[in-house]
Amino acid sequence: MTASIRILLATLLTLVFALPACAHPHVWVTMKSEVLYSPDGKVTGVRHAWSFDDMFSAFATQGLAAKEKGKYTREELAPLAKVNIESLKEYDYFTYARVDGVKVPMADPTNDYWLDYKDQILTLHFTVPFKTPVKAKELAIDIYDPTIFVDFEFAKDNPVKLVGAPQCKLDVALPREMTFAEGKALSNIPADQVNTSMAWGAQFANKILVHCP
Amino acid sequence: MTSQASRKIAQGALFIICMLLVLGAIDAALAQPFGMTRGAAQPEFGGFTGWVLAKQAEFYRMLSGTIRAAKADGSAAYTLMGISFAYGIFHAAGPGHGKAVISSYMVANNETWRRGVVLSFASAILQALTAILIVGIAAVLLGATAKVMGDTVRIIEIVSYLLIIAIGLRLLWVKGRAFLHLLRSRKQAQDHGRDHAHDHGRSHAHDHGHDHSHDHHHDHGHSHDHGHGHHGHDHDHGEEASAWGHAHALEPQELTGSHWLKRGLSAIFAVGLRPCSGAIIVLVFSLAQGLFWIGVGATFMMGLGTAITVAGIATLAVGARGLAGRLAKAKPGAGILVIRGLETGAAAVIILFGTLLLTGYMVSERLMVF
Numbered sequence: 001m002t003a004s005i006r007i008l009l010a011t012l013l014t015l016v017f018a019l020p021a022c023a024h025p026h027v028w029v030t031m032k033s034e035v036l037y038s039p040d041g042k043v044t045g046v047r048h049a050w051s052f053d054d055m056f057s058a059f060a061t062q063g064l065a066a067k068e069k070g071k072y073t074r075e076e077l078a079p080l081a082k083v084n085i086e087s088l089k090e091y092d093y094f095t096y097a098r099v100d101g102v103k104v105p106m107a108d109p110t111n112d113y114w115l116d117y118k119d120q121i122l123t124l125h126f127t128v129p130f131k132t133p134v135k136a137k138e139l140a141i142d143i144y145d146p147t148i149f150v151d152f153e154f155a156k157d158n159p160v161k162l163v164g165a166p167q168c169k170l171d172v173a174l175p176r177e178m179t180f181a182e183g184k185a186l187s188n189i190p191a192d193q194v195n196t197s198m199a200w201g202a203q204f205a206n207k208i209l210v211h212c213p
Numbered sequence: 214m215t216s217q218a219s220r221k222i223a224q225g226a227l228f229i230i231c232m233l234l235v236l237g238a239i240d241a242a243l244a245q246p247f248g249m250t251r252g253a254a255q256p257e258f259g260g261f262t263g264w265v266l267a268k269q270a271e272f273y274r275m276l277s278g279t280i281r282a283a284k285a286d287g288s289a290a291y292t293l294m295g296i297s298f299a300y301g302i303f304h305a306a307g308p309g310h311g312k313a314v315i316s317s318y319m320v321a322n323n324e325t326w327r328r329g330v331v332l333s334f335a336s337a338i339l340q341a342l343t344a345i346l347i348v349g350i351a352a353v354l355l356g357a358t359a360k361v362m363g364d365t366v367r368i369i370e371i372v373s374y375l376l377i378i379a380i381g382l383r384l385l386w387v388k389g390r391a392f393l394h395l396l397r398s399r400k401q402a403q404d405h406g407r408d409h410a411h412d413h414g415r416s417h418a419h420d421h422g423h424d425h426s427h428d429h430h431h432d433h434g435h436s437h438d439h440g441h442g443h444h445g446h447d448h449d450h451g452e453e454a455s456a457w458g459h460a461h462a463l464e465p466q467e468l469t470g471s472h473w474l475k476r477g478l479s480a481i482f483a484v485g486l487r488p489c490s491g492a493i494i495v496l497v498f499s500l501a502q503g504l505f506w507i508g509v510g511a512t513f514m515m516g517l518g519t520a521i522t523v524a525g526i527a528t529l530a531v532g533a534r535g536l537a538g539r540l541a542k543a544k545p546g547a548g549i550l551v552i553r554g555l556e557t558g559a560a561a562v563i564i565l566f567g568t569l570l571l572t573g574y575m576v577s578e579r580l581m582v583f
Contacts, residue, residue, distance in 0.1 A: 025273075053277065054281075055278050055494050058498040059499055062358060062362070062501070063356050063361070148266070
């Protein structure tokens with residue numbers, strides 16, 4: 001009797017409390033990213049283009065002044081872009097890079113960031129530079145929100161590009177969630193562009209893997 | 214009963230309380246956006262949690278398409294209500310502090326399941342109302358930006374978390390004192406029992422029909438009465454609450470009777486004040502589509518779904534506590550100790566939740582990232 005009650009209580013309380021205390025995604029980001037290289041073959045940073053889902057795009061643009069209703073110019077969106085970039089700092093721009101297994105610190109984004117608004121979708125463009133450019137044999141960049149408030153997914157076509165890279169091989173690993181949510185994305189990635197790794201295993205993040213000789 | 218059995222029960226209670234605290238801590242660690250595991254491996258959301266997360270995300274994503282559809286075709290509004298309802302059910306089943314606080318509150322206060330249902334529905338409806346009020350006033354009337362709404366939510370959030378902590382502290386004060394009283398008096402009774410072991414056997418026989426009130430505190434200091442109390446298991450009082458439900462002499466009137474709703478108001482506000490981020494986004498999106506009232510309907514449906522899940526979980530908590538109460542009845546001495554311990558633990562959990570939420574170690578929901 002005591003044991004059964006203890007088990008019942010334990011089950012109940014686990015049910016109530018053991019769930020991770022973070023919410024489900026309220027923002028969906030479809031991203032395209034470019035890994036930037038300097039002429040001497042060092043990685044200098046990552047350039048992102050993050051498109052928000054239609055609901056969040058509507059939410060974020062609420063109350064913004066626009067000359068033409070429902071259309072926002074880059075200039076009109078500039079204050080919002082500034083807020084975006086500033087608040088992203090707290091979250092490390094959701095971009096975590098490792099070079100040969102060692103974490104690489106990121107610097108603040110360069111000033112050439114902007115928002116555009118097309119088909120009621122808001123897209124944030126910005127570049128996160130490495131604090132110091134590095135030569136990387138094995139480069140891994142994770143893009144994710146540990147609190148899963150933001151759901152990141154790579155765009156279907158050409159989600160990742162290497163810009164100015166020496167002879168390197170690019171892999172894009174999708175998070176496990178994609179297997180049921182956006183499984184199709186896998187097959188839609190052109191074979192010549194990206195060699196999609198199936199070995200994401202326990203990885204929750206969107207991963208960019210670059211192997212350079 | 215043997216002291217070994219009582220020790221076992223006490224250990225069980227301790228185990229449960231520890232587990233509560235540990236789970237709370239794990240929760241916090243998992244939720245901590247950039248703690249020690251910054252940039253490291255991801256927490257995995259498998260099994261039930263993963264399923265709930267996937268489901269609510271799925272329903273949430275269906276919302277935008279359905280709202281758009283409702284613009285052209287009015288009947289899509291019905292679909293939207295259905296989806297909102299389903300979203301609410303899954304949303305509340307998933308991570309969130311509301312049901313945890315309500316359940317802990319139910320356990321600590323030994324409320325009935327009916328009250329749990331009322332509290333759940335009231336807080337869910339309040340939650341829907343705050344979302345509608347914020348968007349209605351800020352966005353519709355004032356044309357404010359998302360940032361203004363985000364800041365408003367942040368302030369409400371802080372008030373709500375402070376309220377949670379206050380409720381927890383108050384419960385801990387009441388329940389913790391009752392628990393300590395009981396511990397102390399039990400110790401005295403045990404000492405007494407050791408001295409007069411032969412009396413015990415006799416008291417067994419005599420106590421039949423004795424009033425249950427011996428279980429309570431009004432006899433503090435009279436250790437011999439407590440000795441009787443331990444054997445007072447044979448009374449057949451139907452109303453468990455009077456047997457060990459409340460904090461006795463500490464607050465005779467307030468914790469029983471019609472005051473429960475007044476008392477529950479604090480819990481309703483603590484949980485219901487903070488609007489659901491999803492509801493706010495849906496409302497603003499509806500507004501942008503020129504369908505604000507459809508958004509309002511959807512928000513209430515979400516609230517209804519949320520209320521059903523929270524009420525279900527609160528009922529489970531009440532049931533478990535009732536079961537523990539019946540067991541305690543069978544083993545009076547240590548049993549009450551378990552119950553008191555459980556109540557104290559539940560109060561501590563409420564404080565823990567409130568503190569973690571307030572300090573940002575546990576993230577409930579974020580409205581503004583970008």
